[in-house]
Amino acid sequence: MKKIFSRPESMSKKPFHYCPGCDHGVIHRLIAEVIDELEIKNRTIGVAPVGCSVFAYDYFDVDFNQAPHGRAPAVATGIKRVRPDSIVFTYQGDGDLAAIGTAEIIHAANRGENITAVFINNAIYGMTGGQMAPTSLIGMKTQTSPYGRDAATAGHPIHMCEMIATLESPVYVTRVTINNPANLMKTKKALLNAFTLQKEGKGFSFVEVVSTCPTNWGKKPTDAHKWLTENMLPVFKLGTFKDTQGVEKS
Amino acid sequence: MSKWVINENLCKGCGICIARCPLKILAFADHLTSKGVHPAAMTDEAKCTSCAICARSCPDVAIEIYKEEK
């Protein structure tokens, strides 16, 4: 029998601690597949955030640092400067990257650090129990926006791709999602592009994955992708905002 | 001929694979796993085209797909 699909080599055997239906697992797997395909397992170094994916280091069979909340791009900068031949990626959620770590991601991007930043945007703080995130939608009810996010007092959802794409240094800035099998394959391709660019020494790449949080959204896992499609995608438009190397055309 | 294998220790019964199967040949099993969930199960392996959409959609990487070599 020919193996059509199985666990990638770069994933550990450890079962995920994530909730049923959580998108983190699929995105982890896609990253691991990219690491396998590019044959960079021995020289890949991940930086784990604070948030639900704080234990990301447990699920990849590669070297890892566990960074303070929001600081993964700074930690990755330190690692990459010391080990320029390594492939360094960060993995952060919306609270981590778009709130407490806004300065770190913007400046790592602006310095053009030759790293790959993966941004999981599910519009909510997961690990702390479902608080309002900088990417929460207007009117979205969370533990700390019980009447719905009010733009007058809490502002509007932050669009990280659009902000980062205004900078000159980043080479690849894209927003993808895994709400259906076709988009899932596009996400895989975006991650492959981003890691390939780093491998070729081209510079900073940013992949935002619009994702679900069934538990804190109060949705069944099978309904969460539908909710994402109907509510998040109109606000967080999919697409590539910057591709200076033309990687998507090649 | 395809072979569909699930690691029930990893399955959390989220049902995403069942919802996404184009041929609708996956369903929740009647039994419970040690985690206390009804795992996904294959109902008609003969129909499976090994498209692997279920496996690629599984958040817990619980499914493996094999295919008879021609």
Next chain:
Amino acid sequence: MAEKVLMKGNEAIGEAAVLAGCRYYFGYPITPQSELPAYLSKRLPEVDGVFVQAESEVAAINMVYGAGSAGARVMTSSSSPGISLKQEGISYIAGAEIPCLLVNVVRGGPGLGNIAPAQSDYWQATRGGGHGDYRTLVLAPNSVQEMADMTVAGFEFADRFRNPVLLLSDGVLGQMMEPVSLPDPVDYDIDSKKWALGYNSKEKHERNLCSSIFLDVDELEEHNWHLYQKYQVMTDLFSTGEYKDFAVEEHLCDDAEIILVGYGIISRILKTVVEKCRKRGIKAGLVRPKVLWPYPAHVFERLAKTANQFLVVEMSCGQMVEDVKLSVNGKKPVYFFGRTGGTIPSDFEILNEVDKLVRPD
């Protein structure tokens, strides 16, 4: 030892760091330490090193965390308010046991305070500073020569103990110029640390992890006791072991009736005070802790048997005096004299205090 060159204290740290094999500096501008990043921004590229001016102190310390995790000799420097910002990262670095050198050129606080020399960060430096059960090794130079020597020693200690080392300086030491003999260069190999990220990526080996998270209570307790035991080893080495002479300088203490205690720039003033006392027939001595954590308590335990009293002088409202009291442990009275807010006490003021204690009438 090479011939002497005239250097500012802050620059001496920079050159000594390069000679110690440090090739990575991450920092953020703040007075009065700016000569150090300025020096390294010029010097590091000459030796294929990396200088990054970060977007904040918070980012800088986390770059240090990353670079240290990857096995490099790495440093950052700042001054008081900036060191407060770095505490989050220092706590993670201590928890993950990553070696690095931190420099605090202390200025007046609290808050924005001022930019004048001070010693008011003693508690922050010696009690950990950030959250959790951890310690940093704290070195306190009192000359430009020691700024250089302790920089080299700091990197050695950091690697030996897998622990952050803090060089506690002040605005006077940072800015003043003195002749200094620079140390011999060290050829440092980043693949000397088998635990480091990216270590020997050509050969297959167990993956490495740098982390301070231990979610399981038993695991965290075990980790914290492991750190504690390491700190005990350090304490022993700096009190009775290999580094006991490194830890403290004593001057005319054997027959002293009153012991003056001070670190850093104050110790140089106290040396003058001791000499003036001796000329006036007052048997004064000086204890200068060169290592502030682990504290050289053993010296005070011994001197509490021979001296009558202790006078601690600091450029703060009294912080190290608590460690002296703990060390003397009630056996003899411990007094305090301090100036704060950036004022440096004169030998005359201190002499007055000694007079009041020795000749109370």
